[in-house]
Amino acid sequence: MTRQMHLTVQLISGYGLEPAAWRWPGIDPASFINADVFVKAAQTAERGRFDALFLADTPVLSTDVATAPPQQALEPIVTLTAVARETERIGLVATSSTTLNHPFTVARQFRALDLVSQGRAGWNAVTTSHPGALLNYGTGVPSRGERYERAHEFIAAVMALWGSWEDDALIMDKEAGRFADASRVTPVGLAGRHVASRGPLGLPPSEQGQPVVFQAGGGLNGLRLAGRFANAVYNNPFDIPSGVEHAAAVAQAASTYGRSPDHMTVFNGIITSVASTRKEALERREQLDALGDLETKVAYLGQQIGVPLSIEDIDKPVHQSLLENARANPADPRSPLALELAGEGLTVRRILAHGTMNYHPVALGTPDEVADILQRWHEAGVGKGFNINPDATDGLEHFVDEVIPILQERGLFRREYAGTTLRDHLGIPRQNGLPAGYGQHVGAAS
Numbered sequence: 001m002t003r004q005m006h007l008t009v010q011l012i013s014g015y016g017l018e019p020a021a022w023r024w025p026g027i028d029p030a031s032f033i034n035a036d037v038f039v040k041a042a043q044t045a046e047r048g049r050f051d052a053l054f055l056a057d058t059p060v061l062s063t064d065v066a067t068a069p070p071q072q073a074l075e076p077i078v079t080l081t082a083v084a085r086e087t088e089r090i091g092l093v094a095t096s097s098t099t100l101n102h103p104f105t106v107a108r109q110f111r112a113l114d115l116v117s118q119g120r121a122g123w124n125a126v127t128t129s130h131p132g133a134l135l136n137y138g139t140g141v142p143s144r145g146e147r148y149e150r151a152h153e154f155i156a157a158v159m160a161l162w163g164s165w166e167d168d169a170l171i172m173d174k175e176a177g178r179f180a181d182a183s184r185v186t187p188v189g190l191a192g193r194h195v196a197s198r199g200p201l202g203l204p205p206s207e208q209g210q211p212v213v214f215q216a217g218g219g220l221n222g223l224r225l226a227g228r229f230a231n232a233v234y235n236n237p238f239d240i241p242s243g244v245e246h247a248a249a250v251a252q253a254a255s256t257y258g259r260s261p262d263h264m265t266v267f268n269g270i271i272t273s274v275a276s277t278r279k280e281a282l283e284r285r286e287q288l289d290a291l292g293d294l295e296t297k298v299a300y301l302g303q304q305i306g307v308p309l310s311i312e313d314i315d316k317p318v319h320q321s322l323l324e325n326a327r328a329n330p331a332d333p334r335s336p337l338a339l340e341l342a343g344e345g346l347t348v349r350r351i352l353a354h355g356t357m358n359y360h361p362v363a364l365g366t367p368d369e370v371a372d373i374l375q376r377w378h379e380a381g382v383g384k385g386f387n388i389n390p391d392a393t394d395g396l397e398h399f400v401d402e403v404i405p406i407l408q409e410r411g412l413f414r415r416e417y418a419g420t421t422l423r424d425h426l427g428i429p430r431q432n433g434l435p436a437g438y439g440q441h442v443g444a445a446s
C-alpha cells in the first residue's frame with residue numbers, strides 16, 4: 001500500500017459543515033451564492049496540494065430558510081467551471097444524479113468540465129433517494145432496485161458516450177483540411193430498460209481521457225456499482241473498524257469485476273477543528289454550537305444516552321443518578337462516545353463539542369493531534385483517502401497551513417503534485433470509454 005494519503009475538501013454551500021457556520025465571524029453570509037468563496041477555497045486547498053474540491057449535491061431546498069441558508073444551492077458544474085478558470089492543478093469533483101438526469105447531458109457536461117479544466121474533472125454518481133428532490137422532477141422515489149438498475153445502465157451509457165471519440169480521432173490538419181478521423185467517432189446505439197442514447201458525443205477526450213467516476217453510499221448496491229465503474233468512493237464511517245471493513249469490501253467489489261483494487265481510493269468523511277490547544281479547539285466548537293439550535297442538540301444527546309436532558313442542563317455534567325440508568329442508543333453508532341464522555345463528568349456543552357452528533361467523526365485539537373488522528377485511521381487501512389470537512393470556512397486555512405506540513409513531514413502527504421490531472425493525483429491510469437473487460441462480469445451486476 002502506498003504510504004501517502006489522498007485528500008478532498010468539502011465546504012457545504014461555502015460555509016463549512018456546521019449548520020450554523022454561516023453566522024461564524026468573518027464568513028460571508030451570502031457564501032451560498034458567491035462563486036468567489038469556492039474559488040478561494042479551491043486555491044487554498046491547491047496550495048495544500050489537495051487532490052480535489054468536492055461538491056455534494058441534492059437538488060432540493062431542504063433547510064428552513066428562516067434560520068439557515070439553502071444547502072448546495074449553486075449548481076456544482078457551473079460552480080466548478082468558475083473554479084477551473086482560477087486554479088491550475090486541483091481536481092474538481094461534482095455530484096450528479098443517475099436518477100434525475102439523462103446520460104447524454106451528464107456525459108456532455110462532465111466532458112466539458114474536463115476539457116475546460118485540462119483533465120481535472122470527477123463525477124460523483126449518486127442514486128438520489130430524497131423524496132423532495134424526486135418531487136422537484138415530478139416523480140416519486142423509485143425502489144432501490146430500480147434506482148440501481150438504472151444507475152448501472154446510466155454510468156455505462158455515459159462512459160460509452162465518452163468513449164465514442166477515440167483517443168486519436170482528433171487531427172486538426174489545417175493544410176489537408178482534415179479535422180478528425182470520422183471512423184474513430186462512432187455512435188454508441190445504446191438502448192436499455194431505463195436509458196437510451198445514439199451518440200456520438202460532440203467532444204473529444206481530455207488530457208486524462210475521461211472524468212474520474214466517484215460513488216457514494218448505498219450498501220451492497222453501492223458497492224457493486226463502485227466495483228464495476230468507480231475509481232473513488234465516498235464513505236461515512238463513524239469508527240476505524242467500520243472504515244476498514246468498508247475499504248476491504250470496496251477492494252473486493254473491484255476484484256469481482258476484474259478491476260484493480262489499487263485503482264480505488266475510499267474517501268472517509270472527517271470534520272476538522274484545529275486550534276493552538278485542544279481546549280481552544282473545543283471552545284471553538286462550543287462557540288459554533290451556540291450559534292445553532294442547541295435545544296434540539298441537547299434533547300437528542302438525551303436520546304443517544306437514554307436519559308432526559310433539556311437546555312437547562314447545558315452547563316452541568318449529566319447527573320450521577322441519571323448516569324446510573326444511561327445506555328448507549330444502539331440505533332446511533334455515535335452514542336457510545338457520548339456515553340463515555342458523560343461518564344467522565346463533562347458538561348453537556350462540552351460533550352456536544354466533541355462532535356457526538358456530527359455527520360462525520362470530528363478530528364479536533366492541535367495540528368499535531370489532528371495529524372495523529374488522520375495517521376491512525378490511514379495506517380489502519382481505511383482506503384487511503386479523507387474527505388476533509390472544515391467546521392467553518394476559515395478552518396480550511398488552518399488545516400492547510402498547520403496540519404498539511406505535519407503530514408508532509410511524516411511522509412504521509414505529497415509536497416508537490418506529481419502530474420496535472422485528477423487521474424495523476426489519484427495514481428490511476430488514463431481511461432476513455434467503458435472499463436477494460438466491461439461486459440465479462442455481467443452475471444455479477446446489479
Ligand SMILES: Cc1cc2nc3c(=O)[nH]c(=O)nc-3n(C[C@H](O)[C@H](O)[C@H](O)COP(=O)(O)O)c2cc1C
Nearest residue numbers: 056057058095126127128129216217218234235236
Ligand atoms: C458519503 C456519502 C455522500 C453522499 N452524497 C450524496 C449527494 O451528494 N447527493 C445525493 O443525492 N446522495 C448522496 N448520497 C446518497 C447515496 O448516493 C445513496 O442514495 C444513499 O446512500 C441512499 O442509499 P440507496 O440509494 O441505496 O437508498 C451520499 C451518500 C454517502 C454515504
